[in-house]
Amino acid sequence: xxxxxxxxxxxxxxxxRKRDEPLYMDEVVEVFLxxxxxxxxxxxxxxSPRNVLFDASFGARRQGMxxxxxxxxxxxxxxxxxxDDDSDRDSGYTxxxxxxxxxxxxxxxxxxxxxxxxxxxFFRIDKSFGRExxxxxxxxxGDFHNLDAFVAMRFSxxxx
Numbered sequence: 001x002x003x004x005x006x007x008x009x010x011x012x013x014x015x016x017r018k019r020d021e022p023l024y025m026d027e028v029v030e031v032f033l034x035x036x037x038x039x040x041x042x043x044x045x046x047x048s049p050r051n052v053l054f055d056a057s058f059g060a061r062r063q064g065m066x067x068x069x070x071x072x073x074x075x076x077x078x079x080x081x082x083x084d085d086d087s088d089r090d091s092g093y094t095x096x097x098x099x100x101x102x103x104x105x106x107x108x109x110x111x112x113x114x115x116x117x118x119x120x121x122f123f124r125i126d127k128s129f130g131r132e133x134x135x136x137x138x139x140x141x142g143d144f145h146n147l148d149a150f151v152a153m154r155f156s157x158x159x160x
Contacts, residue, residue, distance in 0.1 A: 001099045003122070007049075009092040011128035012083045014050040019077075020067045023047075027127050029095050034119035035106035039147040042119075043069065049093045051077040055122065057105045061075055062145045068135040071103030086129065086141040114157040119150035 023046045024030065034042040042063075046054040057069035071151050075097045081090025101111035109116055122137040124143055140149045 001103060003031055004100065004126060005047075005095045005122075005133055006091045007124055007126070009081075009096070009126060009128055011047070011086050012049045012079065012081055012087070012093060013086075013127060014048045014052065014083050016048060017050060019045050019053050019070070020056070021052070021054065023052060024125065026125070028125050029067045030123040030125070030144065031097065031099070032121045032123075032144070033099075033104060033106075034147065034150060035104050035110065035112070036108035037117050037119045038107065039042045039150070040110045040121065041106050042147065043071075044145075045071075045073065045097065047075050047077065047095045047097055049077060049083055050081060051075055051095075053095065060142075061147050066098045069105065072100060073103070074098040088156070094115070112155045114155055118155075119147065120153045121150045 014027055028046045028048050031045045032042055033125050041059050043057045055071060056071055057066045058064055078094045079093055082088055102112055115123050124135045126133045138151045140146045
């Protein structure tokens with residue numbers, strides 16, 4: 001599975017440098033996947049402008065966070081500007097993320113088959129020039145882990 005984000009950002013920052021540090025407290029893009037659409041178990045994957053990863057699995061909404069969930073993800077970040085230098089204007093960054101199906105968790109079929117439905121949400125946190133802004137695929141109503149705000153993603157056969 002491939003996911004990409006293109007983020008306009010005039011002031012990129014990223015203080016965290018190690019996997020599974022709390023990237024969600026900084027600038028980051030986030031992917032939430034509930035592979036069996038049961039609104040219970042799900043995974044959260046984040047990538048910072050520094051290409052640092054955070055990945056966790058949850059047994060229920062905000063419960064049982066397992067930081068030992070470390071799938072073999074492949075990520076790449078292209079930065080147009082300088083990170084942690086507020087004396088200049090940046091253009092932004094692009095994140096590409098490859099998530100191997102067999103590395104995910106849940107009761108859904110992995111890899112998914114045509115007709116399978118997952119619940120997903122995608123987020124971006126921007127903290128340029130001291131302000132914080134969150135963008136998302138579906139409004140999370142104040143909680144990124146709001147599983148009821150996830151949207152359906154239906155798989156189809158290639159070419160359809």
